[in-house]
Amino acid sequence: MxxxxxxxxxxxxxxxxxxxxxxxxxxxxxxxxxxxxxxxxxxxxxxxxxxxxxxxxxxxxxxxxxxxxxxxxxxxxLRFKHLRRLIKGDTVMIVQGGKINLKEFRRNGLEMEQFRTMLRENGIFSMFEVDEVRFETNGRLTVSRRGDRLQSYLLVNNGAVLESSLRSAGQTAEWLAENLRKLGYDTPSDLFCVEWTPSQGFYIQPKNEPDAATGAVSDPVETVCN
Structure with a gap:
């Protein structure tokens, strides 16, 4: 036994x-x-x-x-966009520009006191300090304070376009496709990741290439980072 x-x-x-x-x-x-x-x-x-x-x-x-x-x-x-959102969920913006998105706030079952507790866990004690808040798939908050440096947005993950990130960045799928074509990429499905920082441009990693490429929106010339 x-x-x-x-x-x-x-x-x-x-x-x-x-x-x-x-x-x-x-x-x-x-x-x-x-x-x-x-x-x-x-x-x-x-x-x-x-x-x-x-x-x-x-x-x-x-x-x-x-x-x-x-x-x-x-x-x-999980490689398929719609099934990924169904199985794993998606990061949502619940505060943008200091304003609460009540629709997403309520959809995720949050209450204000619970939300304030989570903010305090991030060292924030007033909504006046908050610029943007993302509710992550693991139930945690990612908080950007007022006056912080501009955030970056993950727009493509393993070939799938993240529509929620595009909405958070205030951009569209057409805008993304156009800028990727300027940088020499025909389709997002060939890319491992695409990150966009408003002040710096794109960070792009193809699926089958060891080096990443970056290029600013205002300057379509591509620079390879080793």
Whole structure:
């Protein structure tokens, strides 16, 4: 009995470590909804087998194997924009220019006192200090104070255009496509990431090239950064 529990615990620990390596999650400090589901399911799978004397360690190996394959399938589906938003959620701007976006504020189930507590955790004690606030997919706030340097916007992530970031930047998909063409890129789907900083321009990393390229909106000449 004791030997069986020890074997199951060891198999469970190794199985969870293998799962984390395969899924690419090296730390659990920032949990997305998908990561939270994984944590609950992994705990139930390992605990259910460890404390059930009728189930051998092979049941745990089978369960972890099936869950790992299923998880890899979900992560493949995250490449598609609409499914990514459905599964993982999206960063939303809940304060812009010092004004609260009540629609997004309420849609995410926030209350003002709860929001003020989260601001205090970021060292901000008055709305007069706030310029922009993003509500991240892990439930945390990213806050820009009044007078801070201009923010950057991630407009393309692994080939997918992030429409919410475009709206936050006050730009459109047509504007993005036009500027990418000026820099020599025909389609966002070939790009690993595109970041835009209003004062500096674009930072672009193609999927199949080791070097990143940058170019300012006002100057279409491309500069390669090694």
């Amino acid at each position: 004791v030997e069986s529990i020890v074997v199951k615990v060891l198999v469970g620990m190794l199985g969870v470590l293998f799962f984390l390596r395969i899924s690419g999650k090296t730390q659990m400090a920032q949990l997305t909804p998908l990561d939270s589901v994984n944590a609950f399911v992994l705990g139930a799978l390992v605990g259910g087998v460890v404390y059930n004397p009728d189930l051998s360690a092979w049941y745990m190996v089978l369960a972890l194997g099936v869950w790992t394959v299923f998880n890899l399938l979900i992560r493949f589906l």
